[in-house]
Amino acid sequence: MPANLPPAYFEAERCFREAKTPAEKVEALEEMLTIMPKHKGTDKLRADVRRKISKFKAQSQQKKGASRKETGYSIDKEGAAQVVIxxxxxxxxxxxxxxxxxxxxxxxxxxxxxxxxxxxMVRYENIQFQLLDTPPITNEYMDPWMGDLIRRCDIIAMVIDIRNGPLRQFEETFSILKDLRIFPQGFPVPQGLEKAPFIKKMIVVVNKVDNGEDEEDYEIFLELWETELPCxxxxxxxxxNLARFVEMIYDLSGIIRVFTKAPGKKPDLNSPFVLPKESTLEELATKIHKDFVTNLKFARIWGESVFDGQMIQRDHILQEGDVVEIHT
Ligand SMILES: Nc1nc2c(ncn2[C@@H]2O[C@H](COP(=O)(O)OP(=O)(O)OP(=O)(O)O)[C@@H](O)[C@H]2O)c(=O)[nH]1
Ligand SMILES: [Mg+2]
Structure with missing residues (x-):
């Protein structure tokens, strides 16, 4: 399909070519993006312009010596964990x-x-996880703010394509992460790093396994891969396997769901408190309200590893599915 670009576009493109500074280039590119009609014929061109925008934005920020945080995207975490794709x-x-x-x-x-x-947001039973889609990363190009974004997340889901050299894709992406000092949990971290590493939970997601032939390729991939990561x-x-993927996120997230109830009432099983594994009663109380933790006397608990209604103290370690009745 032809792009059918209006004359104003070519004018903006001329400004882009003549622009001297990265900031001027960004301005001209943004103008081109606004003017460009949005249809199938301009899909490729729009992607190309956006790629250039992020490249020149990065350059202009570097020139100004601005902090990298300002150039980046900070996405507020929501739900039980943030999973960056x-x-x-x-x-x-x-x-x-x-x-x-x-x-x-x-x-x-x-x-x-x-x-x-x-x-x-993706739902898993009675909780939700935040998924974060991001631009691609390659040896040739990566948006400069991607490092910070990945370093802030709870779980990395690396998506590779079974039909496009999955081993090569894994190795390239893995080595880019390594260069960002990001390592999967449970992996040896190289000695002698100048700065602290970022240890992240990681899951490898092999996509486009549509049919039997792809399944065979996936089996071969697993045999050759020799990496002990959830996949x-x-x-x-x-x-x-989309539901399986979400379940694996839950397993990896290292969280427990705990319910609270008032004396003589039933707990609301639809709205758990989400806590890291090994959390104590005191940590639950803190999560509910700061007054709760100050005034906390004791609690009663129902669950698999306790007697029904057993009294517990602040340092009691909670388990998945526990129901807690706090007394202040
Ligand atoms: N056969 C097949 N094609 C898929 C599958 N998932 C995605 N695709 C196709 O793969 C292409 C790329 O999909 P996107 O979701 O845009 O990929 P992406 O990783 O976000 O791409 P970038 O943002 O450019 O990095 C599209 O044409 C999709 O329709 C799948 O499970 N099977
Ligand atoms: Mg995409």
Whole structure:
């Protein structure tokens, strides 16, 4: 389909070519993006312009010596954990977000269609996780704010494509993360790092396993991969293993769900408090309200590892599914 660009576009493009500073280039590119009609014929061009915008934005910020935080995107965490979806171009990161959440990211056949992070919430039983779609990362190019974004998350979901050299994709993405000093939990961290490493929970998601042939390729991938990380084969197209993926996020998240109740009442099993494993009664009370923790006398608890209604003290370690009645 022809792009059918209006004359004003070419004028903006001329400004772009003549611009001297990165900031002027960004301005001209943004103008081009506004003018450009939005249809299939301009998809590729829009992606290309966006890529240039992020490149020149990064350059202009570096010039100003501004802090990197200002150039970046900070997405507020919501839900029980923040899961950032990373990977090479075109592996299906945006498709995964679109399939599991109400978010509506751009999905496209060509690479580098995503250029800014997009969050969405996915439900698991009575809680939710935040998924964060991001632009692709490659050896050639990565948005400069991506490092900070990944370092802030709770879990990394690396999405690779079974049909496009999954081993190579894994190794490239893994080594980019390493360069950012990001290592998966449970992995040896190299000695002699100059700055502190970032240890993250990580799950490898092999996408586009649509049919039997892809399944065979996935088996071969697993044999050759030799990396001990949680891994799941999915197909966003066929809906394969998407629920399994969310369940794996829950398992990895290291959280427990605890319910509270008032004396003589039943707990509301739809709204748990989410706490890290090994949390104590005191930590639960802090989470509820600061007055609670000051005035806390004791609590009664119902659950699998206690007697019904057993009295517990502040340092009692809570378990998944416990029901707690706090007395102040
Ligand atoms: N066959 C098949 N194609 C898929 C699947 N998931 C995504 N795709 C296709 O792969 C292409 C890329 O999908 P996106 O979701 O845009 O990929 P992305 O990783 O977000 O791409 P970038 O943002 O450019 O990095 C699109 O044409 C999708 O329709 C899948 O499970 N099976
Ligand atoms: Mg995308």
């Amino acid at each position: 990373v990977g090479p171009p075109n592996s299906g990161k945006s498709s995964l977000l679109a399939k599991l959440t109400n978010a509506n990211p751009e999905v496209a056949e060509f690479p580098h269609s995503t250029w800014k992070p997009t969050p969405g 799941v084969d999915i197909s966003t197209k066929m809906g394969r």
